[in-house]
Amino acid sequence: MTSDLLAAYDEQLRREGEIGRADDVREHGPLLWAVFDHGGFVTYRDLGGAEGDAVDSLVEATVAHFRDDTDVASFEWKTRGHDLPADLGERLEAHGLVPEPRETVMVGEAALLAVDVEVPPGVVVRRIEPGPGAAADVARMLEAQESVFGTGRGPSVDSSLAELEAGSSELWIAEVDGRVVSGGRLTPVVGTAFAGIWGGSTLPELRGRGIYRALVAARARSALERGIRLIHSDCTDMSRPILERSGLVAVTTTTPYVWTR
Structure with missing residues (x-):
């Protein structure tokens, strides 16, 4: 049951499911960059197997977009515990992003x-x-x-x-x-x-x-x-x-x- 619920969550609630009310959306590889009135947001279903330098490139491009192409004060990259690669959080921190407290995703x-x-x-x-x-x-x-x-x-x-x-x-x-x-x-x-x-x-x-x-x-x-x-x-x-x-x-x-x- 848990695996079915997780599959439904990934399929229905990520990417477009998270940004339906955004003011602006841009696509960059597997990522969607969204702008809301309260800030920016990064969503994706998965990173398409990207690792190492390829992940760094995605993060660098994301920071550059929100820094240079928008006027948001902040943006959020929302990771999930089952996302790959396993060192995604470390790579985000290396590019200046700060983790907030971890929460649990509940479905039912x-x-x-x-x-x-x-x-x-x-x-x-x-x-x-x-x-x-x-x-x-x-x-x-x-x-x-x-x-x-x-x-x-x-x-x-x-x-x-x-x-x-x-x-x-x-x-x-x-x-x-x-x-x-x-x-x-x-x-x-x-x-x-x-x-x-x-x-x-x-x-x-x-x-x-x-x-x-x-x-x-x-x-x-x-x-x-x-x-x-x-x-x-x-x-x-x-x-x-x-x-x-x-x-x-x-x-x-x-x-x-x-x-x-």
């Missing part, structure tokens, strides 16, 4: 996540709907996420609102007395059986109370209503046990390598 059936979850009194889980209050809701959600993740490379309020209004992502929040304490996205991947769940950044003082699980369950139910069968997520060591208990499977790991101007 949406139906396994769509369960009833009891949350403490006063916690409200809801979907942000387009309308007059959406901008304020999105701003509060992103502020909460940035306070937890702190990368500074997340989407902007404007781009998030554009996704919301276009229907390309659903934005969900959990509130306590009007304060956003957790938030996350459900992002269907057009042309695939997948949707991604991103975020779930519960504030530290409110963890361990079922809020993250409730936010996941709400998004999974919505995915099923859309006819989506599979869920994927890059998760931290904190959220991985919750998703595993729900039946999702760890198929690989992912480590972002980031170049900053």
